[in-house]
Amino acid sequence: MSAGPTGTGAAGTDAFTPAGRAVTVAGLGVSGAGAARALARLGARVTVVDGGNGDAQQAGAAALEADGVAVRLGDGAALPPGTELVVTSPGWRPDSPLFAAAAAAGVPVWGDVELAWRLRGHGGRRPADWLAVTGTNGKTTTTRMLAAILAAAGLRTAAVGNIGTPLTDVVLAEEPHDVLAVELSSYQLHWAPSLRAHSAAVLNLAPDHLDWHGSMAAYAADKGRVYHGNRVACVYNAADAATEELVREADVVEGCRAVGFTLGAPGPSQLGVVDGLLVDRAFVPQRHRQAQELAGVADIAPSAGPAAPHNVANALAAAALARAHGVPPAAVRDGLRAFTPDAHRIARVAETGGVTYVNDSKATNPHAAQASLAAYEPVVWIAGGLAKGAAFDDLVSRAAGRLRGVVLIGAERHLIGAALARHAPDVPVVDLDRTDTGAMAAAVRAAAGLARPGDTVLLAPACASMDMFTNYGRRGDAFAEAVRALAAGERTP
Template sequence: MGSRKVTSSELLDWQGKHVTVAGLGVSGIPAAKVLHARGAVVTVVNDGDDARAREQAAELEALGVTVRLGDGATLPEGTELIVTAPGWKPDKPLFTAAREAGVEIWGDVELAWRLRGLDGRKAAPWLAITGTNGKTTTTQMLASILKAAGLRTAAVGNIGVSLLDAVLGEERYDILAVELSSYQLHWAPSLRAHSAAVLNLAPDHLDWHGSMEAYARDKGRVYEGNRVACVYNVADKATEDLVREADVEEGCRAIGFTLGAPGPSQLGVVDGILVDRAFVENRQKNAQELAEISDVDPPAPHNIANALAAAALARAFGVPAKAVRDGLRAFTPDAHRIAHVADVDGVAYVDDSKATNTHAAEASLAAYESIVWIAGGLAKGATFDELVAKSAKRLRGAVLIGADRALIREALARHAPEVPVVDLDRTDTGAMLQAVTEAKRLARPGDTVLLAPACASMDMFTNYNKRGDAFAEAVRELGS
């Protein structure tokens, strides 16, 4: 094919380089525009050829970018580099052809990493966060803490400001709080963060990665080349194992976070206080108070863990303790993340529609003592026995909705046979009002009716946001 890879010495000069961008959308279009503006000869390939794709293609073609719709499998002639959307699977024929031709494959995160600082400005270091659950909340908490310290920052990556905008836009940042998915990390081979955290590891996206080992390996890439701190979850040994396997810079430290009392080089909780025994003098004997549990919103166990991870990264960057407290107090979580909707007749109604897998649902259920659980949707290959077994003692009742609710019903029958279950044989959006009504019937004063579906939403709703909105509307109707 006459293809060759772009070498590091050529990165400052994109003029005339033939770059293929794989995929239109939130990452592909900005990447194509950035590369074209720097003189690259850009071809965008896209599997789809619908009205939206044609509209996006017309926008790029008006700039002089070549777009091939309905053909994401063939490597364009002369390609020297591929920049891919993160969701494109590694086994796609396009990438097989690229590897055979010796063509390098980057994601948009890798492109942003390579482009930072090339326009003469000082490149802001990255504090990176990944994990199966809690990434977005932790990244936003971290940004809030950094802002409280007077630093110019933004939550970027898989959320908020795009990374390309963050490294190339007019805004000058001191430090970036970067959320990274396993997909993004897979396609970011040269990323080297100041410090990074893996919050937790549980089976997810295995259809994309091929195995749990491959998934964990891609998550662990976030630690490669860390300069100051690799932050891990003491309660999740797999995260510590990834730190042990990482090739880091000399002097980089392993920093744990725990919901218990911290040991040296850890952050944890003592008598309702978040404390630091990692970034203090004489950490064998001393600890620094950072914040109170009541400063964390909501103060659920898994969210306190998020706050500790964010605090650890901020402290690794030298942020003072007061900024940790002020940043946590200023932080407001996104909707549909263990959000209190209302109290009706002494029962709390909580929306955690974002709990789209069993790991997230387990954390949500652990936050309450007596629960009427609304669950179900698309299981995505998940099993529910472990989740139900761990949570059975907290369940007052369960209301099941969605296409794969039978899997949860069967797990409840095996591990919590005494728990009353209402199985709603419907998948229309109106089922949520009936689900909330049935949950009200099962609940007693002091209970929590918790929407923590442990499943994806697309069988009934456009996304988890719409599912959470339907729950909140049903609760409001209940209380009117």
């Protein structure tokens, strides 16, 4: 962790004036459309390109054209003549032909986060501090926890970024924010070279999206970008050495500190857990001899039931970032109490026949599924979908002892099945050879047949959903609908 660049303010060298510039925006999604509209309002000449040409793209194009944005559908490869800047949506791969054409023409490529960072002081606005959150899993939960804590401290804030709220809209809002809780994906960080956060956290690091990044090293390097230029604190997971290594490699402002979080008792410069309490030994006057109680574990989203271990870790990371910004201890407690988890994240659906049914459809990779499985015992596990190049041996070997049975669905379920055969050969497995949306109801019925009173049936697929469903949310909804139908059937005389 070395002293390096300093953050630049509204009038710094990273400022950007869009008026009169010819900008090409890649992608018609939420971030692309938001960037296009923001740029057009600021006087840029904007062209949006998208390789699709379906009904959704046609509707999006019509809406943008009504706002004075040119749209070119069905061809996302060619660089429009005269382009001075390309702004890409997060999902576009680095090896896309459009970016090769931009590189050949000497045209820079920015992501939506880079654009928002460059525009944050536009028109004399007072730039808000950014507290950034990334990691393989837990980003959204931690970011929303952080926003709740900041709001409890009386700060004007918002949870933004990869969560779905376009950052360009937020940084250009008439009412300025004091501080932003910013969720950042590895895709977004890849295209954000100028970002210099107040403080940032990498929650964990495990193989994911390797088809996009090309290698684990490239994926980790993009995650590590979140620490570069941090001014106050680089928050890392003491149980994940890879996150601490990213801190060591980061080029930061002189005086920026490394702050760890742990589920055990914290050492100096750490936050941790002691006797059911979240405790701070980082942001106290005498951290080698003093500790500050922040909240109880029971204060973490109490309406959702007992906190799973990974959500305790998320709360500690959120608290560390908030404390780095000067938030008082009481606000940590009040914010965590007020926080409500998003849908499809360790969501209890129902209890029927003595069996609890839990929806964690958001567990779209093995690392997330591992955290989910660790929260329950014994478990009937519903898993499968699109593996995204992931391996499952480590996940299955760790979870084998708590599995009552497994129901497999989805296009690449055989990969999980093979890992079960190697590491949990005695666990009963139901392999549903179907990928239609009705398969979820069959999976729930099969899981109910394997479960015993006191068990948990857990949807934690460890895979993406697009082989069967529009997104993980629709997959989770299908699970919940099937569980409710099962419960209604059991209540029928």
